Amino acid sequence: MSVYIDLKQKIKKKKAIITVMGLGYVGLPIALEFCKKGFSVNGLDTNLRRIRKLRKGMSYINDISDSEISGILKTKRFKVTADPKVLNVSDAVIMCVPTPLRKIKEPDISYVVRASKVLSRYLRHGQIVVLESTTYPGTTRDIMLPELRKSGLEMDKDFYLAFSPERIDPGNPKYSFVNIPKVIGGFNKRGTELGRLLYSSVIRKVVGVSNPEVAEVTKLLENTFRIVNIGLINEFAHLCHKLKIDVWEVIKAAKTKPFGFMPFYPGPGIGGHCIPADPVYLSWKARKVGFETRMVDLAAKVNRGVPAHIVERVGDMLKEKKIKFAGAKILLMGVTYKKDVNDLRESPALDIIEALKKKKVKLSYHDPFIPYLDVHGIKARSRKITPALLKKQDLVIVVTDHSDIDYSVIAKNAKVVFDTRDIFEKKKIKSENIVKL
Numbered sequence: 553m554s555v556y557i558d559l560k561q562k563i564k565k566k567k568a569i570i571t572v573m574g575l576g577y578v579g580l581p582i583a584l585e586f587c588k589k590g591f592s593v594n595g596l597d598t599n600l601r602r603i604r605k606l607r608k609g610m611s612y613i614n615d616i617s618d619s620e621i622s623g624i625l626k627t628k629r630f631k632v633t634a635d636p637k638v639l640n641v642s643d644a645v646i647m648c649v650p651t652p653l654r655k656i657k658e659p660d661i662s663y664v665v666r667a668s669k670v671l672s673r674y675l676r677h678g679q680i681v682v683l684e685s686t687t688y689p690g691t692t693r694d695i696m697l698p699e700l701r702k703s704g705l706e707m708d709k710d711f712y713l714a715f716s717p718e719r720i721d722p723g724n725p726k727y728s729f730v731n732i733p734k735v736i737g738g739f740n741k742r743g744t745e746l747g748r749l750l751y752s753s754v755i756r757k758v759v760g761v762s763n764p765e766v767a768e769v770t771k772l773l774e775n776t777f778r779i780v781n782i783g784l785i786n787e788f789a790h791l792c793h794k795l796k797i798d799v800w801e802v803i804k805a806a807k808t809k810p811f812g813f814m815p816f817y818p819g820p821g822i823g824g825h826c827i828p829a830d831p832v833y834l835s836w837k838a839r840k841v842g843f844e845t846r847m848v849d850l851a852a853k854v855n856r857g858v859p860a861h862i863v864e865r866v867g868d869m870l871k872e873k874k875i876k877f878a879g880a881k882i883l884l885m886g887v888t889y890k891k892d893v894n895d896l897r898e899s900p901a902l903d904i905i906e907a908l909k910k911k912k913v914k915l916s917y918h919d920p921f922i923p924y925l926d927v928h929g930i931k932a933r934s935r936k937i938t939p940a941l942l943k944k945q946d947l948v949i950v951v952t953d954h955s956d957i958d959y960s961v962i963a964k965n966a967k968v969v970f971d972t973r974d975i976f977e978k979k980k981i982k983s984e985n986i987v988k989l
């Protein structure tokens with residue numbers, strides 16, 4: 553029986569054994585979803601701390617509860633391991649390893665390379681492999697495939713390979729892995745079809761595209777679209793401040809137009825694993841073919857400058873109160889890169905903290921998701937919000953608008969609040985001491 557027919561039957565009957573490589577924000581929800589649908593899943597990770605936690609039924613991702621993990625473990629269909637041998641007994645391998653930036657702001661695909669080398673050692677006849685990590689076009693073909701070929705096996709005869717970008721949005725209560733349509737691109741119709749079939753077991757809509765490069769660059773287009781629009785609205789907010797116009801009200805009015813406009817919102821800067829990294833992946837690849845991504849580079853530059861602008865605004869607010877930066881007491885509300893997640897990666901709060909520390913501000917913070925902070929030589933515990941703590945501050949800055957915070961207490965007790973997220977307007981809290989971005 554051909555590999556194609558065999559895999560098709562196994563997937564349809566839910567007899568295909570799946571291994572997810574990398575159990576992070578992306579990989580863990582995928583692994584659990586396949587388990588829930590009746591598949592046997594191996595969760596393979598190199599991080600032993602994460603493995604220990606999962607084996608104890610503990611989650612390290614907000615969107616996934618401990619009870620969800622322990623419930624899945626009870627089915628005996630979810631095995632968590634650091635032993636790559638499980639790759640050899642799998643029918644489908646889904647790779648979700650990190651693709652961060654190197655210090656010199658270039659793509660770091662070393663995790664994909666290392667994981668592919670490991671996979672190559674255990675690859676066997678009859679498997680489908682899908683890469684999900686966000687990356688530049690050509691990674692699946694030029695980096696992953698040559699590694700897998702070192703196994704001596706032949707693509708399309710012995711195994712299939714495809715790329716499918718992950719679109720998960722941690723902390724989003726409306727859209728999760730199962731109801732976000734998925735794009736998949738194999739090297740030929742059969743590869744795409746097998747991938748489409750595999751994901752259709754857990755996702756409502758799966759869209760096949762012609763090749764891995766289309767799928768790879770689809771993800772970069774989506775995120776670049778966001779970067780450019782966020783850059784535009786951040787610049788627009790800066791302009792509106794100079795013009796003494798409320799940018800939030802402008803956006804609210806503009807979005808009443810039923811076509812041709814999509815609201816994006818300003819904030820303290822961009823963060824997370826995707827938005828700051830993806831333009832670097834795109835522009836790096838563009839340079840390789842002698843192309844300059846001017847729009848993307850400019851948007852990235854504008855966005856990078858936002859935390860400095862926030863600090864400038866803080867300086868103006870202190871000046872108005874005749875308070876110097878050095879020694880000023882400032883409390884940051886929220887330090888994660890976006891609301892309701894426990895992810896600090898590339899958070900603009902870190903740039904703001906670094907800049908304020910350089911100015912010798914007496915800084916403290918509150919974040920229900922980050923009990924302890926150890927960054928830029930700063931070690932601090934999240935402070936409990938009390939009227940007394942708030943009253944002691946010269947300024948409170950809302951950097952991240954987590955849901956589980958009593959904003960009325962802040963408005964009532966802080967001397968001045970700098971709201972970079974327009975959360976007080978959203979909560980319909982009006983107070984003279986609130987300064988909008």
Ligand SMILES: NC(=O)c1ccc[n+]([C@@H]2O[C@H](COP(=O)([O-])OP(=O)(O)OC[C@H]3O[C@@H](n4cnc5c(N)ncnc54)[C@H](O)[C@@H]3O)[C@@H](O)[C@H]2O)c1
Pocket residue numbers: 573574575576577578579596597598599602648649650651663666667670684685686687718719720721722825826
């Ligand atoms: N976090 C998001 O919101 C998001 C959304 C869409 C796409 N992505 C992309 O998905 C990919 C994964 O992101 P993430 O946020 O899940 O990262 P993460 O750091 O949370 O998880 C990655 C996991 O991979 C493990 N790992 C590394 N090398 C490994 C190997 N050789 N074998 C097995 N496990 C290995 C790490 O230990 C870690 O647990 C990245 O490319 C990212 O850009 C992330």
